[in-house]
Amino acid sequence: MCAVKSSGYEPLTENGAIALAKRLQLFDEKSNLTCNEIGDGNLNLVFKVKNIDTNESIIIKQALPYAKVVGESWPLTLDRARIETYALLKQGEFVPQYVPKVFYSDEKLAITIMEDLSHLQISRAALIEGKDLPLLSKHIGEFLAKTLFYTSDYGADQHVKKSLVKQFINPDLCKITEDLVFTDPFFDHDTNEYEPELQKDVEQIWQDEALKLEVAKLKQKFLTKAEALLHGDLHTGSIFADEKETKVIDPEFAYFGPIGFDVGQVFGNFLLNAISRHSEKQDVLLNHLITTWNVFVEEFTTAWKKDGLEIYTKVDGYLEYVLSEIFEESVGFAGCEIIRRTIGLAHVADLDTIQPYDRKIATKQFALTLGSELIKNQKTIKRPEQFIDFVKETVKQ
């Protein structure tokens, strides 16, 4: 069930959210509804509307016309609500089990009404707490393979794919990634944020022309390679999970980009959590990384053989070429993610909550070395196991 409606923008209140839910008949007419705004208020309002008799609940998410970052506001397009809605709907065609159901959306109000997932936990928080989330990587591997294959020229009609490219042109959100992932951390830019003890390590990155050349090539891929409809921000904070279930949320950065970017962000965030742990507890995360890749390959290969629409999917060696390209790019994008999460504007709690302080600094130094080495060694690392050896070698240095 999804209807799309337009009107003028105004921010919702809790009472307005209840009224909207009633008007849309998302609950029985006589339901006793409560509402709490549970968002962090930085980018979006998030209302949880609940029937107190049945405990049924829904989420009404409304984009705000600005972002609050480092204490200041900057304007941010409301169009991201449209992108998020249509990305969820498109992904839901291929993996309904891994995305929230969308009940309603209103482009002008920048509202998406969807399934409430609060029985699950954000996977970053769960991993930081030391939970294993045993099915996380199997589910994410399948999510990646199916959402990416079926929106690419390999598995989508070429005409349909081109209208999707047009629908998902997303300049404002892409600009955030272009700046915060691929640019600012590699230059002395005032959005960067890091501890004074890292100054020397950071300057080493800024002066490393060979590293920056590789980042330039990765940024070029992000800017130009319209391979598939990416989630675009697939870190562990965009994944709700528990022992059995996994749901990928917040695809407001969705656009047509290189498949390796989504895969690489998953790799990067698993690695960030892994290195934040004491070495004897790292294997769970490293295995998650290997499983993500193996399941991705398996599901992508199945889809390719069963549903390949491009005639060249029948040509010997093309699948292997595409997979090796994706893997190589994933390694590089993972490196960028690790560096920007360490010294850029948007940090991750995995690193920032490490205690004591000395271990935090040492881990961040490891992170910078690891990120740089991944970026420089994209062509050397060919299999995920080798990737892991590489991580352990780097961390030991």
Add this chain to the structure above:
Amino acid sequence: MCAVKSSGYEPLTENGAIALAKRLQLFDEKSNLTCNEIGDGNLNLVFKVKNIDTNESIIIKQALPYAKVVGESWPLTLDRARIETYALLKQGEFVPQYVPKVFYSDEKLAITIMEDLSHLQISRAALIEGKDLPLLSKHIGEFLAKTLFYTSDYGADQHVKKSLVKQFINPDLCKITEDLVFTDPFFDHDTNEYEPELQKDVEQIWQDEALKLEVAKLKQKFLTKAEALLHGDLHTGSIFADEKETKVIDPEFAYFGPIGFDVGQVFGNFLLNAISRHSEKQDVLLNHLITTWNVFVEEFTTAWKKDGLEIYTKVDGYLEYVLSEIFEESVGFAGCEIIRRTIGLAHVADLDTIQPYDRKIATKQFALTLGSELIKNQKTIKRPEQFIDFVKETVKQ
């Protein structure tokens, strides 16, 4: 001067073309106008409207809602007139000297009114007649460098570039290239057309899995690499020229693709003309190819250094990387162009008019070998001179 107007579609007549020119005041009110339809009637109506007292003239080009190919009609989007108009206007911002002036366009009528270039000759015809067109490659090198650099992420604002990508989504015309350049000639497809004497050579191509794997990779680049606003159909039949002047016409295939595609089509068409000649007359064309590349590099480098908007344009080695990528892709795309012009649906007069018949067949066999070798040796050929040696070696075999 360019106005854009909308209304319902109907095909123009010669009298209607005169009336339109008068209504738009493109001539003085009391002018004595004549009109001839000079198009080939396959894709477009082309009216030349002339003031018989002053000899001033203009061209009114109107897209037809179908294409006549191999005796049959298939529907073809009128949207290509919009694409052509906006591509001419965009290219005109960077190289007004190399594109016809646009005076008026009407999207619904699928009409573009532009400068009459009939004092020039289509460069394919001129080259077949043995004319040298001494400035052709210098002009085309500059046309390529400036139109491609200033619409790419290297030289365009990233937000502006993304709206251009959206504006130039061109699925119908791209599909023609995807099929006729990258697919049909490499499979036993009924659009292919070739002399019975070539059957064995053609089957060799169809059975060459290594070749087809390389074509798959090139097609992937064509489908996904949104690097710059291409002309999209830059063969010598899309270029008007004489000894002094060069004008690039017909950009209805324009879309955001890999820079190497435009460059490669130029290379491919120069090579097709070169191999159609007796060996002592080939150097003019081979030099045109070298000059195109050298001027392209020179102008692209100047633009990059002067107007690079991407911060990574300042990073050592990035320009060299981008240029070597473009060159490598150009070699491959040239190979595809040579093969499809030999055995695919749309032939070139350079080969088809060769006499006697035996020499024509032998040259077409050369063409297939040359095209295949270029595709397979993209990484070996690093400089245009080497490219030329390679051509001469292949032709001798």
